[in-house]
Amino acid sequence: MPNDAFDHDVLVMGAGIAGLAAATACAAAGLRTAVAGTGLFGGLVLNVNDLVEPPRPDQASGADYAATLFGEAMEAGAEPIDGPVATLWRDGAGFAARPEEEPGRVLRARAVICATGASPRPLPVPGAGAFAHRGIAHCADCDGPLHRGRPVVVVGGGDAALQGALTLAAWASEVHVLLRGAAPRARAEFVARAAAEPRIRLHRNAEILRLLGEDGLEAVEVREGAGAPLRIAARAVFPWIGLMPNTAALPAEVTRDADGAVVVDAALRTSLPGLFAAGAVRAGHGGRLRHALHDGEGAARGVIAMLTTGAAA
Numbered sequence: 001m002p003n004d005a006f007d008h009d010v011l012v013m014g015a016g017i018a019g020l021a022a023a024t025a026c027a028a029a030g031l032r033t034a035v036a037g038t039g040l041f042g043g044l045v046l047n048v049n050d051l052v053e054p055p056r057p058d059q060a061s062g063a064d065y066a067a068t069l070f071g072e073a074m075e076a077g078a079e080p081i082d083g084p085v086a087t088l089w090r091d092g093a094g095f096a097a098r099p100e101e102e103p104g105r106v107l108r109a110r111a112v113i114c115a116t117g118a119s120p121r122p123l124p125v126p127g128a129g130a131f132a133h134r135g136i137a138h139c140a141d142c143d144g145p146l147h148r149g150r151p152v153v154v155v156g157g158g159d160a161a162l163q164g165a166l167t168l169a170a171w172a173s174e175v176h177v178l179l180r181g182a183a184p185r186a187r188a189e190f191v192a193r194a195a196a197e198p199r200i201r202l203h204r205n206a207e208i209l210r211l212l213g214e215d216g217l218e219a220v221e222v223r224e225g226a227g228a229p230l231r232i233a234a235r236a237v238f239p240w241i242g243l244m245p246n247t248a249a250l251p252a253e254v255t256r257d258a259d260g261a262v263v264v265d266a267a268l269r270t271s272l273p274g275l276f277a278a279g280a281v282r283a284g285h286g287g288r289l290r291h292a293l294h295d296g297e298g299a300a301r302g303v304i305a306m307l308t309t310g311a312a313a
């Protein structure tokens, strides 16, 4: 039941797939729901044109799928808050949050679902910062066409890395994939397709040592196995070496694991009563869209039960 001390029953932090799914379910259940971060909704798959296992098979593009989920959240009655949440804190029996783009405003909610996702891990190479936006890129579909007929480097051997390499092979002259170990960890289908793609070359037991270039990236220096460092010409490097959970806005007392992901129980409750976490921000996230969707809906069920029946937070 509504409580007038709070402007919202639930605040959803994050308008990626988990957050939009959570916001729709909460609003459809009649909760006064705000969802923050809608100015740039969609999260990690926003720029992926050809989704693997799209949750709705008729929507293969991440942007289309996210737009559908956003439309559903708005139709259900969720209130969009453009910018991200800068800080969240405990406020009496609920929570208060300050939106980054409206420093004078405080949002008050009885419960919060944190669905702030994760960001690509930066390349751990000295001086890499100087190549941000001048050679380092994270979006194969957006940046690939800029490198038509030129060599590029992908760092990583998981699903995101090989999915990106396969996309880049449509434009680049060569796609050098630097694997930390002896074999890619990606799904068998990606590994087989990469092996059959003449423009993709896998470098095993490879470590990237330096980025080289005067006016933008020209080459990377790599050590492959125990060999001497070698230079690979490259106009862009795409690091897909894992993700870092986005938890900066959460109170310090929320328990995180060694990787910084929010620890939850089976009902997606965090260590702070009333705060739930869903999707890529939480420890144990399955890693795919369907998991984020499932989490968003699950966290919403937990909040609805807590607010309507008084079930333990």
Ligand SMILES: Cc1cc2nc3c(=O)[nH]c(=O)nc-3n(C[C@H](O)[C@H](O)[C@H](O)COP(=O)(O)OP(=O)(O)OC[C@H]3O[C@@H](n4cnc5c(N)ncnc54)[C@H](O)[C@@H]3O)c2cc1C
Pocket: 013, 014, 015, 016, 017, 018, 019, 036, 037, 040, 041, 042, 043, 044, 045, 048, 050, 051, 052, 053, 054, 083, 084, 085, 086, 115, 116, 117, 118, 119, 160, 163, 246, 249, 278, 279, 280, 281, 287, 288, 289, 290, 292
């Ligand atoms: C390159 C790549 C390709 C992928 N391709 C596929 C695929 O084809 N198929 C598949 O099933 N899975 C794919 N995945 C995995 C999938 O993207 C994730 O499982 C899913 O997007 C996680 O959704 P999420 O909502 O939890 O997090 P995110 O997608 O990270 O969304 C979180 C959102 O919250 C926002 N945010 C961050 N901090 C705040 C804050 N303080 N306040 C408010 N908002 C905030 C972020 O900006 C973001 O918009 C891919 C992943 C990557 C990295």
